Amino acid sequence: MTGAARPLAAFPVFAQLPEAELELISGTARTVRFAARQRLFSEGQPARGCWLIEDGRVALDMAVPGRGQVVLQTLGPGDVLGWSWLVPPYRWHYGATSVLPTTATELDTEQLRALAEQDPRFGYTLVLTLFEAVLQRLQATRARLLDLYGSPDDQR
């Protein structure tokens, strides 16, 4: 996989962001690559880093006693991975493992947090942008909770 890093504005999550903010965030960005089946982070570890997936697939997982490593969700091109860095206790709530060889834009979240503290207006914009992505993720998760494909017997 070669080629220039995908510009930030190309990611749906940042599509509406003004130029100035995009510049600031780009300053913290670098391209990273993961082989298949590579663990990106584990539950409980200090939360550092935010990844915008360019291609490949990453699974969010958790160890459940008796069930092993359970996959909760997979993320793909355009998705944001990781936001526990934004709020205390700044630790990962889940683990993440690449399923396929994956390329992503990694943001330096320590820098992002510092920038946000210096410039609250930027911070507000950054948080709202990420909030929208979280909201969509939450809605999709709730849709799964509805168990819409279940049969009437399952609903009783």
Add this chain to the structure above:
Amino acid sequence: MTSADTVTVAAEPMLPVPYRVTSRTAETRDSVTLHLEPAGQPLPPFQPGQFAMLAVPAIGEVAISVSGGPEYQDGALVHTIRAVGKVSRALCDAPVGTVLGARGPFGTTWDLPSAAGRDVVVVAGGVGLAPLRPVMLGVLAGRGGYRRVLLVAGARTPAEFLFHRELDAWSARADTEVELTVDRPAAGWDGPVGFVTEPLARLPLDPERTTAFVCGPEPMMRFSAQVLLRKGIPAEDIRLSLERNMQCGIGLCGHCQLGPILVCRDGPVVGYTLAEPLLTIREL
């Protein structure tokens, strides 16, 4: 008393014609695909999106969309049924050789020809893949007539996908983009895990030349349509297949009303422009 009775009443539309089960394939733990052939007079050809009223004598009758492709135009019927009630259970249990009653074709079609030359996006949730199978088969039978062909199908678990073998075959095609996703993974599943709207949201689509065909539980269709609208696809290019209680299938019993429309007559396939305001009214 006038003698010239010019009102010719067509053959009683509530009378089924006998159809025999010629093959039976279990798709999942609660879904079966039946191939039916006329035991007498064949019914007229069914278009993708249309449905038949299938009767199990002494038990009842239900509306089931056709799930077969263009090759079944000689009077034969293909239906994929999920056992959710006493009639559908009886249909799923019907052994080869059983004589059922069939009426149809009823309802509006997916109108595949109107998508000629455009990108075709098929979004299926659960057993919603069954009424969409004729769209896939129709498009692939005339593949050159369409631009991109994309299928996004969601199921509860990997074991609950309908048409496993066909999904594998379509996934293997170079000229078709297939994304299968599950709500809950199982051991050995390496594919996407997430609601069907998630891979759908990731697809780069051209709003100027995309026609979307969506089928599944109503909330899933609404969520999927919202994702498509966010991507700029106009509402009139998004088609859903609706479902309501049907007793007659021919606009006479009143059960399938959804506000101003009768789903059996003005649907089941409707454009999202018409459907959107209706689906947001609670208990309509």
Add this chain to the structure above:
Amino acid sequence: MHSAGLATVTAPDAAGAVTFGREGLDRLVEVLIADGYQVIGPTVRDSAIVLDRLDSAAGLPAGWGVDTGPGYYRLRQREDAAVFANSAGPQSWKQFLHPPRRQLWSAGADGEFRPAEPVSPRYAFLGVRGCDLAAIGILGRVLGRGAHPDGSFTRARQGLFVVAVNCTEPGGVCFCASMGTGPAAGPGYDLALTEQIGASGHWFVAEAGSEEGARILAEIPCRPASAEEAGSARADVDAAALRMGREMPAVDLRALIQDSMDSPHWEEVAGRCLTCANCTMVCPTCFCTTTEDVSDLTGEHAGRWQRWASCFEPDFSYMHGGSVRQSGASRYRQWFSHKLGTWHDQFGSSGCVGCGRCIAWCPVGIDITAEAARLAELAQQAQEEHE
């Protein structure tokens, strides 16, 4: 009413009107029966005026009137012997054209589906008011048109002979005038009668509305009506239009309902409505049906029947696992919004003819005209708040 397109029904004019006395009515029934019609007309039974087969005009409710109100219907003796001076009873003519129960088909062990034998006598309806005549026309648009018309209904209506009655004595719950269906009977009858009773005696002004009507009328001893007589009949009917028990608000109901689907009013009505379905049973245009499958003990002989259904039934909208319309509010809203609103979208007219039956036979006295007025009021308030 003969099949559309066969007999042009022209608006009657005074020139064609005739008169006959009370005995002419007896003769009319005799002629119809002799001609092979099964005459159905009003008759007193079970403390109400019901519709039943008549062997002679003696069965008509002479001297009976009715008092009606929300949840209220009582017979009362009149001082005269008027036959048609009573408003709608609990039944409508739909039970003869669209029976409460009929078999659709039977199936034997051989896998053959056999249609049930149609059993449709040639009916002559005697005493069809404007509201009910309009209702028959509306049922015709629902059941008789489209890609798959109801054969049983179409056959029953094909040979139908209608003797309409122009109303001179509207009831307490009537509102045909504001629905445009009365008190004069609209086109679609074979004969129309206006009853006249008083100092001048007991007689009828009659007009033919079709060739068949004229043919039957020719068998009854009568004489041309004078301008005065025809004028007096017309005046009585016109006066009746001003004595309606109530009226539907003069607003665009279809648009009002479309904008009121989320109104809090539905919950309010639900606090009163028992979802008993009386209104749908007595309504002359409600047409919903449900199918039922039966078999003998061997399971080898099966049959399918059709019976009247109501959108108030909890299972009416049942779909794998549950009903779409579970709350009483949603079911009342369905009936109301369909009758006055989406009926226009589905069948090209209103579904309501203003007969008032739903008001009289509602056990809690819900008044469809009052509910419509309340919705209009709420919409008006909401608009004022906006401005």
